[in-house]
Amino acid sequence: MNKEDYFISCFEKNIFLGDDAAILNNMSISQDAFFENVHFKREWMSLYEIARKAMLVNISDAIVMNGKPKYALLTVAIPKNYTRQELKELARGFQETANAYGITIIGGDTIANVKLDISITILAECKNPVFRTGIKEGDLLAFTGNLGESRRDLMRLLRGYSVKPNSRFINPVLRDSFFYKVAPFIHSAMDISDGLFTDLEKLHRANRVGFEFFKPIPKRIGCSGEEFEILFAFDPRYEKKIKNIAKITRTELTIFAKAVRKPYRNLCKANHF
């Protein structure tokens, strides 16, 4: 057991191993960190882009629970030497992203720190949540979009090259429009944050199913994290309906596997502390 899993196992419930968000009184609540030198390096992105991505990765958790994000709390730890211009750019990234999704920023905390570390809580209206559990044998598995770009661009950045400003790694594309429409017809969903193969391992553990792949998926695709595309499972009888919603919302969709009784092995390297 790695240290992260060990830490989690010290709590009374496996609190961090569950869904993308917790559900309380028709609300989904989720909190995620976005830390300098952990999730990003300052030279990779502008402060506006950093604040926007910090918001989007948190909004993504609400969307995949079928929640409509409403409120955000921001905790922002900021280096003392930031100029007013920099603070303004950072605030604009949070505010404009919140506005784009109809989110009101209702609180939080600002502190001085050695680096830029952001922690965001999103509260979303969530009357019909979609969980990670719920997959049945015979269900089809699908993901939205094209996977692989995020990992490829992260590798480029780590090697010192630049990437396009619209790279998925810099500016994730969320699939809210597609997902809210398919949500009534699916059994289970999560966002692809650790990579398809690693996230499938979570579905495997939560549902005790394995997956029969329709064709092999290369590691450059299956091990690409921070895609924030949606991985979901549904009964084959809704295949046509779901494909139609994908077409109408211009969402690329890959139906790649069937849930079956068999073990599962994640082919990606672990990325834990």
Add this chain to the structure above:
Amino acid sequence: MNKEDYFISCFEKNIFLGDDAAILNNMSISQDAFFENVHFKREWMSLYEIARKAMLVNISDAIVMNGKPKYALLTVAIPKNYTRQELKELARGFQETANAYGITIIGGDTIANVKLDISITILAECKNPVFRTGIKEGDLLAFTGNLGESRRDLMRLLRGYSVKPNSRFINPVLRDSFFYKVAPFIHSAMDISDGLFTDLEKLHRANRVGFEFFKPIPKRIGCSGEEFEILFAFDPRYEKKIKNIAKITRTELTIFAKAVRKPYRNLCKANHF
């Protein structure tokens, strides 16, 4: 304007300048950071004490809104070199404090980081919130407990001396039992986190009142932050009732000023980034 206020002013609302928590659907929601080398140094406290204080300072925000804490989300950034024993101690600090207050830990995030940085969100049942606003001219101002110990012990720690394990700086005492009983009879409340004089400045700004002190309060008391005692205002006709509740709950109470129309000047040094 200092940089912190400037950053806050860049948002559409003065989101961080309001109450200790936001109120939504009969719930209070608050999020506070507890960061290494910002709020504590590792050599000052055990990991158990750090986790406990991180929880308590957040629970305090819920209590002063008259909220009953119910749920917590923890984001914990942990150095890679922590041993299993250390992780266990940290988790125990969170879990036991949550249990003591009837709080269920429902989610969060764990990441590897260069230092121990904690961010906690508390959700509390809060049907009759008490806000910072609501003070009327003629109201009496009071605080619970004895102020000054937290600053004195912080100074000792900064000079390399040790402090008692039951020091308020290490283990804040929350006044939930007293506060829930007086809440129906008061106009306004907040916890003393930045120091009495600085927190009075917030009440001054929120209520446009000044304060006539009954006797001078020395700086070692008025400028002592992180006390987590409660500062509140009430109509003089409830003085006897409130004193009686203090007696029954064995809570020390100091009625120290009257709200009047006059300016206010904070005598403490600013502590912003």
